Amino acid sequence: MNISTHTDSVALSMTTTAEFTASAERAWQLVSDPRQLERWWGPPEWPATFVRFDFEPDGRAHYYMQGPDGERLHGWWKFISIAAPTQVLIEDGFADDQGEPSGDLGVTTARLTFEPTDSGTRLTIFSQFQSLEQLEEMIEMGMEEGMRLAVGQIEGILSTTTSESKEN
Template identity: 30%
Template sequence: MTEQSEGKELVITRVFNYPRELVFKVWSEAEHLKRWWGPKGFEIHVAQLDFRPGGLFHYNMQSPDGVQMWGKFVYQDIQAFEKIVWVNSFSDELGNIVRAPFSDLIPLEIRNTVTFSENDGITTMTLCGGPVNATEEERRFFEGMFDSMQEGFGGTFDQLEEYLAAHS
């Protein structure tokens, strides 16, 4: 079953001076993901990565002051070098979906699609995300967080840019 996002979606586009195959690859392997995914300054530990439709990315994020949070992706669709679709959620260490530790109004599940296109060795990456099975209150809260999420993903994608520069 493929869930569709509901309401307005967060859309973020970034351009990287690297080939699409490389940008896609760093989304698809644990060794790469743990080095750039997540909030700036957090350390990522990968519990599991099964990069296929129906597979799972389960990870732990630790803040600089030692606070730990778990998250997971459940992959829905993967088209090599073109698109990755997953449902993202906070989880416990066993992979069960839990509320975000900092807000009861963040939707339990966010469906994300990231697409990759290339022109002359330059990759345009677009992330679109929106809540799944959310209440009206959760949808409004999610939409009210767009500026904060733009900033957060901006930091994550800055880390991706730095990682690509060091590994190309």
């Protein structure tokens, strides 16, 4: 699987792109099913758990990522728009333990797009930041590498789920 990331400090954005061998409809399940989403949304050492997932426009999600030492970082999403099976637009931010926005580091807007390719699907995650300071702080926290590691888990999920589906 080929994964690339590009940060643009002028456009205040980070783009992560990956291609994998699955249909766009199958790949869509990676964001529409919280159990599949939590298998890749965090890096391997900081897996995500979604405790709320209202997958509809204006719906909310609450998740946390748990580190190897047990520390939990909570986050929230607001689903702005959903165009199955090709695109979802979310607002994303840090949350308190109850999933309410904490205001820490502001809000990021992310657009996840699934495009068919000759060999499968291309996932593009375009993250837009509110300020250069926010972008720099997120990079310092490891977001760029974290996204590469997180997205790097997708092909394994798709192959496992595909083989599990064939067995049933």
